[in-house]
Amino acid sequence: MKITFVLPRLMPRPTGGGKIVYQYANALAEAGHEIEVLHPRTLFLWRFRHTPAARLRSFAADCAKLIGWGAPGRRAYVPWMTMHPRVKITVVPALYARHVPQADAIVATLWRTAEYVERLPATKGEKFYFIQHHETWAGPEARVNRTLQSRMKKIVISGWLKDLVRDLSGDTAWQVPNPVDHAEFFVTCAPGQRERTVSMLYSPHAWKGAAEGVAALELAKASFPDLKAVLFGTAARPDFLPAWISYVQNPARPVLRETVYNASSIYLCPSWSEGWGLPALEAMACGCAVVTADNGGTRDFVIDGQNGIVVPPKSAQPLADALIALLGDDARRTAYADRSVRLAQQFTLQASVERLVDALSHRSPAVAS
Template identity: 65%
Template sequence: MKITFILPRLTAGPTGGGKIVYQYANALASAGHTVEVLHPRTLFLWSLRKSFALKLLSLGVDCARFAAVWPTRGKTDVPWMPMHPAVKISVVPALFSRFIPDADVIVASLWRTAEYVEHYPACKGRKFYFVQHYETWSGPAHRVDGTLKSTMNKIVISTWLKQLINELSGDEVHQVSNPVDHGEFFVTASIAKRPRVVSMLYSPHAWKGAADGVAALEQAKTQFPELQAILFGTSARPDFLPGWITYVQNPERQVLRDAIYNGSSIYVCPSWREGWGLPVLEAMACGCAVVTTDNGGTRDFVIDGDNGIVVPPKEPRALSKALLSLLADDERRAAFAARSIELAQRSTLQASLDKLLTVLAENPAAGKP
C-alpha cells in the first residue's frame, strides 16, 4: 500500500502522538509499504484568535509560513526520531489538496488535519482519522466534535476514546492500542533494590497536572525526607519546581530508560485527561509501580491494586496519600512493579501493527465513503 500520514507540524522535540505515528511509519516501511509522513508549515488557525488584532497578526504569520516553502514540497528529517530510510518525511506549505500526494490510504491526526482530509478527493486515498486524544485543549469543542462525527473511518488508541466517539456519533470505531518499544524500554536495574525515587513527566499544559504532581511530591517529602524525584520534559525547567527535585530537559533515550525510569521505584501521572499515557507504559516496561489519576487513557493498562494506585484527577492530597502508601511498603511496591512489567509486555509494536494493517487494508465497501 501507499500510505500518507499527516501530522500537524514537524517538531524540534519529542511528542507522544508524533512518536507513535513515526513508529508505525518505520514499521510499515520495513514491511514493504510506501510511506510518507507529511507536515504542513501552517494550519491556518488564525480564525481561532480572540480579538480582531490577534486574528490579523496570526493571519499574517500564517501567510508568511505558507509562502516560505512555496511552491515545492521539501524533504527533511525528524531531529529526535531515527527514521527508516524508505520513509519520506515532507514539509508542505499547507494542507491544501494540491500539496497532498495520491495514495491508497491517508491518515489524519490532530482535529485540524482531519478537517482538511475529510474533503480531499478520492485519489488521495481512503480516509482514516487516527484519534489519540479528545483535543478540546487545542481547538473549540464544536469543531473537534465535528471531526469525530465525520464520515472518515476512525481509529482510536484507547477504550474511553472509543466510547466517546460512539456517544457523539453512534459510530463503531476501530481500536488499535499504542505499543511500547521493548527494544528501547526494558528493566536494567533490580526492582527490589530501587531507592525512594519518583519520576514524572512535566508539561506546561495545565491539563497535564504538573502542579498537582509537584504538590503531591512535596507532601510526600515531609513524611520521607530522603525522597528524591526526577522530572523530565521538552520545556525548560519550570520556575516553581523545588530545588530538591531533579529536572532533565529532552533526555536522550538511554538516559530516559536507565537514569529516569530504571532509576525510579514509582512513576506518577497527575494528568487530568490522557488519550493514552505512553510515558506511563514506558515506565511500567522499565519496572516502575504506578500512581496515576483516573485520566481515561491509563485505564487500559493501569489496574488499581494490581500494578498501581488510581486516584481522582485534580486531587494532590490523594496523589500524595497513594505515593506514601507505596513508599512505606516496599514489598507491595515491588509486586506492583513486577506486574507492570508483565502488563507492558503485552503492548508490542508487532501486535499493534498487525491490527493497524488489518484496518487500513479492509474492503473500502465495508467502511464509510
C-alpha cells in the same frame, strides 16, 4: 499499500503523538508499504485566536509561510528520530489538494488535519482519522467533536476514546493501542533494589497536572524525608520546582531509561486527561509501580490494586496518599512493579502494527479491537 500520514508542522522537539506516527511509518515501510508523512507549514489556526490582535498576528504569520514557497513539496527529516530510509518526510505549504499525493489510504492525526483530509478528493486515498486524544485543549469543542462525527473511518488508541467516538457518532472504531519500544525500555535495576524515588513527566499545560503532581511530591516528602524525585520534559526547568527535585530536559532514550525510569520505584501520572499516557507504560516496562489520576488513557494498562493506585484527578492529596502508601510498603510496591513489567510486555509494536494494518485493510473493527 501506499499510505499518507498527515501530521501538523514538523516539530524540532519530540511530541508523543508524533513519535507514535513515526514509529508506525517506520514499521510499515519495513514491511514493504510505501509511506509518506506530510507536514503542512500552516493549518490556518489564526481564526481560533482569542483576541483581534492575536488573530491578526497569526494571520500574518500564516501568509508569510506561504509567500515564496516555490516547489510543491520539500523533502525533510525528523531531527529527533531516526526514520526508515523508505519513509518520505515532506513539508508542504498547506493541505491543499494539489500538495497531497495520491495514495490508497490517507490518515489524519489531529482534529484540524481531519477537517482538511475529510474534504480531499477520493484520489488521495481512503480517509482515516487516527484519534489519540479528545483534543478540546487544542480547538473549539464543537469543531473537535464534528471531526469525531465525520464520515471518515476512525482508529483510536484507547478504550475511552472508542467509547467517545461511539457516543458521538455511533461508529465502531478500530482500537490500536500505543506500543512500548521494548528494545529501548526494559528493566536494568531490579525493582526491589531501588531507592525511594518518584519520576514524573512535566508539561506546562495545566491539564497535565504538574501543579498537583509537585504538590503531592512535597506532601510525600514530609512523610519520607529521604524521598527523591526526578521530573523530565521538553520544556525548560520550571521556576516553581523545589530545589530537591531533579529535572532532566529533553532526555535521550538511554537517559530516560536509566536516569529516570530505572532509577525510580514509582512513576507518578497526575494528568487530568490522557489519550493514552505512554510515559507511564514505558515506566512500567522499566519496572515502576504507578500512581495515576483517573485520566482515561491509563485505564487500559494501570489496574488499581494490581500494578498501581488510581485516584480522582485534579487533587494533590489523593496522589500524595497513594505515594505515601506505596513508599511505606516495599513488598506491595515491588509486587506492583513486577506486575507492571508483565503487563507492559503485552504492548508490542508488532501487535499494534498488525491491528493498524487490519484497520487500513478494512477488516472488521470487532476483530482489531
